[in-house]
Amino acid sequence: LQELRGNIRVFCRCRRDDSGPLAIEFTGENMVHCWSRQGRRRTFEFDKVFDICSTQEQVFTDTLPTITSSVDGYNVCIIAYGQTSAGKTYTMMGTEKRPGINIRSIAELFRVCKERKHINYKIKVSMVEVYNENLSDLLSDDFEESKKLQILTKGKSIIIPVSQSNILHSSAKPVVHVLFFC
Numbered sequence: 001l002q003e004l005r006g007n008i009r010v011f012c013r014c015r016r017d018d019s020g021p022l023a024i025e026f027t028g029e030n031m032v033h034c035w036s037r038q039g040r041r042r043t044f045e046f047d048k049v050f051d052i053c054s055t056q057e058q059v060f061t062d063t064l065p066t067i068t069s070s071v072d073g074y075n076v077c078i079i080a081y082g083q084t085s086a087g088k089t090y091t092m093m094g095t096e097k098r099p100g101i102n103i104r105s106i107a108e109l110f111r112v113c114k115e116r117k118h119i120n121y122k123i124k125v126s127m128v129e130v131y132n133e134n135l136s137d138l139l140s141d142d143f144e145e146s147k148k149l150q151i152l153t154k155g156k157s158i159i160i161p162v163s164q165s166n167i168l169h170s171s172a173k174p175v176v177h178v179l180f181f182c
Contacts (some may be wrong), residue, residue, distance in 0.1 A: 004018040009066070013059060013134045015087040056094050060104045067105045070111045072123075078105070103176055110172045128160055135160065 011151060012032060025033040032049050034042050043180055048062050070076035078101060080088035094100030113121040127138035128149065135149035152159045 009047040011048045011050065011059070012044065012046040013054060013064065013087065013091055014052050016052040022052075024052075052174060056091075056098045056100055056104075059091060060101055063101055063105070067108050068112060071116070078102075088097065106176060107172045 014032065015025075023035045026049060027033060028049075030047060030049055031043060034044065036042070047162050050059055050062075066076055066078065078092075080092045090100065092100045092102050094103060109123065113119075113123070125139070128129050129136045129138050135151065136147055149160060
């Protein structure tokens with residue numbers, strides 16, 4: 001699936017904001033029209049658009065093939081990007097009753113790995129935060145060292161050296177714990 005769809009897909013999830021009138025119109029599954037305060041209309045096209053009524057389940061369902069591709073050996077990265085209070089953390093982490101992409105993805109990874117009994121998988125966890133153009137290793141025990149990450153290149157590869165504190169896991173529960181309490 002990864003090879004068929006290409007390496008990069010961009011989804012858009014819009015969040016309800018009751019502080020003003022709705023300035024967005026959803027037209028189809030991959031297009032959104034936005035109006036500026038001056039009344040100018042701009043059109044944006046994505047691989048998939050989730051409207052303000054979209055659920056965590058719907059967002060995860062469309063990212064599921066990407067998760068499965070990681071078990072097939074492809075490098076996968078899912079990020080949330082947007083301004084403050086845009087809903088990035090909710091989309092990625094969710095709540096206990098409505099888990100986000102991260103939590104659901106981890107459960108799916110372990111489910112698929114367990115299902116494929118003929119392959120022996122090792123799952124390691126690392127967490128990196130990009131904030132104000134600085135990289136931080138969220139699992140590092142050393143606060144000062146965690147703030148000194150740099151992106152390195154080696155040939156065509158990009159490497160982000162993280163702490164050696166990433167841990168091998170055999171079930172989703174401890175990984176989810178790390179995500180919520182790191």
